[in-house]
Amino acid sequence: MAHLQPPMTMMDFFRKSEGIWFTQRAVHHFDLTADESGESNLFVTVIEKDDPRVEKVCAQQGIDPANATGGATFHWQPVLDFSEPNPNYAAVLIDIPNRDNNSRGKMIRDRGYVEGIPVVSRYDFAPDGVLTIETDYDNNQGQERCWFITDDFRVRVSNVRMMNGVNLIAYCSERRCVTPEMLAQMTQQNLARAF
Template sequence: MHLIPPLSMIDFFRKSEGTWFTERSVHHFDSAADESGQSNLIVKVMEKDDPKVQEVCKDQGIDPTKATGGASFAWQANLDTRLPNDNAAILVDIPDETRRSGKLIRNQGYVESIPVVSQYRFADDGVLTIDTDYDNNQGQERCWFITDDFRVRVSTVRMMNGVNLMAYCSERRCVSQELLEQMIAQNHARR
């Protein structure tokens, strides 16, 4: 199967839409804390005229007409059957003229829960790099698709005195209930 990697943030959002089973390993260099584990990541694409996209732009003082769209990112425990809470992070794409790099504005950061502006860029092979400067540290995340349904993320958080933590995540797309029912029906039809 030939993979066509996304080379713009809005294409990345669209390719990421759905629920992902995430397995993560986290290594803290300054403590014994272990945040490794499993969770679900739920990604929903938002069009540029979505009120939440408009609100994030307004809150960051950015002209909403520069946005190509956005996405909400919500996490939940892997076996939790409840709907995720409404605390999803909203990310908005503000690309430069090439659309392969630009600004990613968020209503809340991953490392510090404050609104942030990140810089992103796509390499020729589709690897996405996101650099974020927070008040007290810097974060870098890299993400790429291995197949349409499997991707990898690696990240580091650097404090003033050096790297504080590193994380590795492998993510597999979950089959939707609708697709699962279609597969079952096709299987029954073979009998």
Template sequence: MNVMEFFQQSAGQWQSQRTTHHLPFRRAELGGSNISVEALPADNERVVEICQLHNVDPSLAVGGAYVEWKGEMAWDRDEENHKGSTVFALVPDEDNPQQGQLLRERGYAEIVPVIGRYEMDSEDGLLLTTEYETMSSIERFWFANPDLRVRTSVVKRFGGLSTASFCAESRIETVPEQSKDEAAAREAFEAGSQYSSFGW
């Protein structure tokens, strides 16, 4: 599985149940959210804009995704708000398209534009690593089956505080079959057009 195949499989509506462990305080917090994922082709204007934001040639991107979420955590105060959206673009390494740059409009741990690294491992898991000014995060996503996606994450703050999360994400709505067929055809065309440059 390549990285765009992973996001094609992720497209749709998901319900997430999360357990977050606040390691310095030895306490766990439960929460949940609804997540919407839309895979984006390489020529999508939002992918192009993210590349331009990070001064990366848009022709190097193989695609990206648009993600929206809305959720809550057990320790929330009334004014806290866990909702938002982000766009990102995927730019594979020239010598290994199974890894590369993930250009984000906003980060997982800090709400700033950021460039992380992605890698598809030998078990079709997606590993994301991001370094921020004050912290770092490592996330791994994989499919237990087509309608159950699992995610783990560790956020380390440079002051020594760390949190670790485990999420089970169940599919509650898929993209229409026609859209899937169109997306698959578009992806095949894009992969073929990039073959000589990236070795796909």
């Protein structure tokens, strides 16, 4: 079994995350908000730095797109929902790494997870590959940590702090969905081992 090589830059993280993920999430609210626990599919697509969306999202935040290394698009849908994606459950994320240390930097988004407004987050990869993302919204602060257990299984934990304290804590486990191409490749590898 190959040893996991965790991503240590945001673009490596986006590339390792590309594909469709089955997400199971448990959410604990500290107020009377409805339970948001459940299952969904997360779709991740890498975009390169010459993609027009990079310049568009950078312009929203007044950031020079020359500092961007690329990004990714994310969208969430209920499991087995094949309808057109809901833009309220989608985001474009752009990587702006620090010049002296590309394991940390800023990630800019056209819309945040907690408040649907353009936001700038700070990120940092620990030496063991755990990614920490800190985001300041108008009325909230969010922190998310994410790490790969294997190439096809990862974990995310997050919390949102309102001005009066912690509002919610969430735990997500995510498994990569197998595409027909991946299945064909695995079949060929298993057939090769049999002979």
